[in-house]
Amino acid sequence: xxxxxxxxxxxxxxxxxxxxxxxxxxxxxxxxxxxxxxxxxxxxxxxxxxxxxxxxxxxxxxxxxxxxxxxxxxxxxxxxxxxxxxxxxxxxxxxxxxxxxxxxxxxxxxxxxxxxxxxxxxxxxxxxxxxxxxxxxxxxxxxxxxxxxxxxxxxxxxxxxxxxxxxxxxxxxxxxxxxxxxxxxxxxxxxxxxxxxxxxxxxxxxxxxxxxxxxxxxxxxxxxxxxxxxxxxxxxxxxxxxxxxxxxxxxxxxxxxxxxxxxxxxxxxxxxxxxxxxxxxxxxxxxxxxxxxxxxxxxxxxxxxxxxxxxxxxxxxxxxxxxxxxxxxxxxxxxxxxxxxxxxxxxxxxxxxxxxxxxxxxxxxxxxxxxxxxxxxxxxxxxxxxxxxxxxxxxxxxxxxxx
Amino acid sequence: xxxxxxxxxxxxxxxxxxxxxxxxxxxxxxxxxxxxxxxxxxxxxxxxxxxxxxxxxxxxxxxxxxxxxxxxxxxxxxxxxxxxxxxxxxxxxxxxxxxxxxxxxxxxxxxxxxxxxxxxxxxxxxxxxxxxxxxxxxxxxxxxxxxxxxxxxxxxxxxxxxxxxxxxxxxxxxxxxxxxxxxxxxxxxxxxxxxxxxxxxxxxxxxxxxxxxxxxxxxxxxxxxxxxxxxxxxxxxxxxxxxxxxxxxxxxxxxxxxxxxxxxxxxxxxxxxxxxxxxxxxxxxxxxxxxxxxxxxxxxxxxxxxxxxxxxxxxxxxxxxxxxxxxxxxxxxxxxxxxxxxxxxxxxx
Numbered sequence: 211x212x213x214x215x216x217x218x219x220x221x222x223x224x225x226x227x228x229x230x231x232x233x234x235x236x237x238x239x240x241x242x243x244x245x246x247x248x249x250x251x252x253x254x255x256x257x258x259x260x261x262x263x264x265x266x267x268x269x270x271x272x273x274x275x276x277x278x279x280x281x282x283x284x285x286x287x288x289x290x291x292x293x294x295x296x297x298x299x300x301x302x303x304x305x306x307x308x309x310x311x312x313x314x315x316x317x318x319x320x321x322x323x324x325x326x327x328x329x330x331x332x333x334x335x336x337x338x339x340x341x342x343x344x345x346x347x348x349x350x351x352x353x354x355x356x357x358x359x360x361x362x363x364x365x366x367x368x369x370x371x372x373x374x375x376x377x378x379x380x381x382x383x384x385x386x387x388x389x390x391x392x393x394x395x396x397x398x399x400x401x402x403x404x405x406x407x408x409x410x411x412x413x414x415x416x417x418x419x420x421x422x423x424x425x426x427x428x429x430x431x432x433x434x435x436x437x438x439x440x441x442x443x444x445x446x447x448x449x450x451x452x453x454x455x456x457x458x459x460x461x462x463x464x465x466x467x468x469x470x471x472x473x474x475x476x477x478x479x480x481x482x483x484x485x486x487x488x489x490x491x492x493x494x495x496x497x498x499x500x501x502x503x504x505x506x507x508x509x510x511x512x513x514x515x516x517x518x519x520x521x522x523x524x525x526x527x528x529x530x531x532x533x534x535x536x537x538x539x540x541x542x543x544x545x546x547x548x549x550x551x552x553x554x555x556x557x558x559x560x561x562x563x564x565x566x567x568x569x570x571x572x573x574x575x576x577x578x579x580x581x582x583x584x585x586x587x588x589x590x591x592x593x594x595x596x597x598x599x600x601x602x603x604x605x606x607x608x609x610x611x612x613x
Numbered sequence: 614x615x616x617x618x619x620x621x622x623x624x625x626x627x628x629x630x631x632x633x634x635x636x637x638x639x640x641x642x643x644x645x646x647x648x649x650x651x652x653x654x655x656x657x658x659x660x661x662x663x664x665x666x667x668x669x670x671x672x673x674x675x676x677x678x679x680x681x682x683x684x685x686x687x688x689x690x691x692x693x694x695x696x697x698x699x700x701x702x703x704x705x706x707x708x709x710x711x712x713x714x715x716x717x718x719x720x721x722x723x724x725x726x727x728x729x730x731x732x733x734x735x736x737x738x739x740x741x742x743x744x745x746x747x748x749x750x751x752x753x754x755x756x757x758x759x760x761x762x763x764x765x766x767x768x769x770x771x772x773x774x775x776x777x778x779x780x781x782x783x784x785x786x787x788x789x790x791x792x793x794x795x796x797x798x799x800x801x802x803x804x805x806x807x808x809x810x811x812x813x814x815x816x817x818x819x820x821x822x823x824x825x826x827x828x829x830x831x832x833x834x835x836x837x838x839x840x841x842x843x844x845x846x847x848x849x850x851x852x853x854x855x856x857x858x859x860x861x862x863x864x865x866x867x868x869x870x871x872x873x874x875x876x877x878x879x880x881x882x883x884x885x886x887x888x889x890x891x892x893x894x895x896x897x898x899x900x901x902x903x904x905x906x907x908x909x910x911x912x913x914x915x916x917x918x919x920x921x922x923x924x925x926x927x928x929x930x931x932x933x934x935x936x937x938x939x940x941x942x943x944x945x946x947x948x949x950x951x952x953x954x955x956x957x958x959x960x961x962x
Contacts, residue, residue, distance in 0.1 A: 256908070257923040259871060294908040294922050299772070299869045300862045301904075304662060311659040325772050329864035332774060350771070394759065395770040 269537025375407020676850020698855025728848020772866025886942025
């Protein structure tokens with residue numbers, strides 16, 4: 211028997227169906243988005259020389275899985291298609307075209323590598339596909355005027371080096387600076403940033419630059435020659451192995467400059483311990499995230515949340531992997547942007563919201579570090595905290611600084 | 614008398630089989646041409662990009678096959694010549710404003726000279742030693758491209774951006790279709806040249822050097838000249854392919870030319886079939902598509918298996934070598950014989 215109520219219900223349902231049938235008119239420009247899911251694309255070096263970074267992709271996928279299990283965003287599940295590009299730019303172009311043209315993803319998220327992202331940027335710009343939170347520390351991603359569809363995430367190397375430069379000018383205006391840097395894009399960005407931070411008036415403070423190649427066994431001779439130059443400030447722009455050598459060598463030869471070190475090498479487990487905890491005392495770095503090997507975060511809520519996430523979705527080794535933590539943070543930023551989009555998931559609005567993040571704080575960022583973007587600022591994390599090593603852990607000093 | 618009776622029938626059977634296989638070959642060629650010419654009008658831009666890559670790899674593999682398959686010199690370093698060709702194209706186009714199409718032959722010539730010069734000292738090295746020397750070339754190239762002194766030319770580790778060319782003469786083609794046709798025309802020319810080269814006098818000489826160098830020398834073949842020339846021609850092919858590669862991808866950086874590229878070239882000619890002109894097409898299909906399938910297959914094992922594409926690629930390769938030790942071309946070469954024997958058996962009984 212058909213009651214009036216069932217009739218009414220049927221009417222309501224068909225009206226809703228009609229309404230949703232009409233909706234595609236609005237959703238037509240929301241490529242990759244349905245009522246049930248948001249399709250997202252990404253390339254990662256799961257194979258090849260940079261495969262250690264593959265864990266970032268795994269952390270991204272795991273984070274979205276957690277969000278989906280909690281109901282998704284506005285009822286939509288996140289479907290991240292993460293493809294292998296072997297860290298080869300031609301493959302990145304091919305896979306990205308597949309994601310955009312075949313899979314019809316809404317946008318590209320957190321693809322990894324400076325050359326890989328540089329290779330796909332013109333294509334994505336031309337097709338107006340957002341290229342969000344690229345996984346690279348180069349300075350070239352903050353360029354909204356020429357590339358309004360591409361945005362970075364982490365503080366870039368230049369930002370950090372310029373923070374050091376400003377700090378040196380403020381605390382030791384007559385410093386004689388020696389720089390140890392890796393001879394590649396990372397090291398060179400650092401040198402550029404330091405000079406920018408010192409400013410034109412103080413550029414002369416740099417009295418010696420010594421570079422090393424990744425293939426060299428040690429940097430001992432560079433440290434000795436830097437000491438000979440008479441420098442009283444040493445900037446270490448080196449990857450972990452070489453940073454540990456530099457810290458140990460300065461101590462061993464009895465040289466006591468003020469030592470600044472890049473945050474690339476701030477891991478206590480893989481740099482400070484091998485260098486010697488006693489010998490590492492006094493080293494200064496600038497940081498924006500929490501080091502999971504640092505005992506002071508043991509009871510921190512953010513750290514506990516991270517540990518619980520690792521226990522449920524990743525493998526135990528990922529707990530102290532800074533790449534996995536990076537993925538955890540960048541995926542959370544992405545979720546925030548999609549929440550801000552509400553029901554308008556057109557590419558234009560996704561990009562607009564990615565450039566409209568206000569004071570976002572994340573569990574594994576240092577207290578006080580806030581993510582901010584605006585139409586003319588595509589460098590989301592700009593703040594860093596100076597920290598010095600006390601022989602056990604990093605202790606913060608001074609205010610948060612902006613590069 | 615039985616012998617005399619037998620021989621003509623056997624001969625004519627062989628002749629018929631040969632004519633049959635020739636007809637089959639012609640049919641396959643026809644189908645292939647229709648496929649190659651029709652593809653741009655049915656496939657999407659993404660698939661055209663992939664098939665342009667296949668044609669580019671096929672040209673590079675063809676060069677390597679002339680050197681390794683026909684002349685017996687193993688090279689693990691053809692990625693280096695591919696890189697030189699690619700960079701020559703990119704530098705000519707960005708720093709000297711040479712039109713992109715004109716850079717293709719120039720890149721080929723530059724690589725010819727580089728290959729010839731590298732081939733001269735390599736003459737003293739045979740077999741595995743040559744493999745190691747060329748391997749060193751493949752290892753050194755990405756680092757040299759990264760070298761600071763060359764930054765002004767090579768763009769360092771950031772690489773060089775190239776604009777995407779559009780179809781000329783207002784042809785009603787998208788730029789993907791146009792680039793595919795450009796690659797197709799280049800590939801057709803290069804295949805035609807290679808087929809003529811190996812079938813002629815020079816081809817016989819380089820094969821003789823591979824099979825029996827002393828006998829070849831006795832017959833008056835100048836071994837060192839032919840070997841160095843072979844290296845040069847082979848590098849020319851890699852250079853043309855490299856130039857086309859930069860044009861199609863529109864970007865170039867040292868990371869585009871890792872060690873794995875050189876190794877996949879060797880994989881390509883072995884999979885396609887050594888000393889085979891057409892086999893390289895299959896080798897090119899393999900190195901373009903199999904890594905993608907390996908990635909997709911590894912997804913079947915769950916999210917934690919993301920590190921598996923390399924392993925699956927390896928398993929597929931081993932399986933293929935086990936099933937087709939002479940490559941795809943070897944199978945195709947023996948298949949008609951096998952088939953005709955299978956079908957003619959009942960008649961003999």
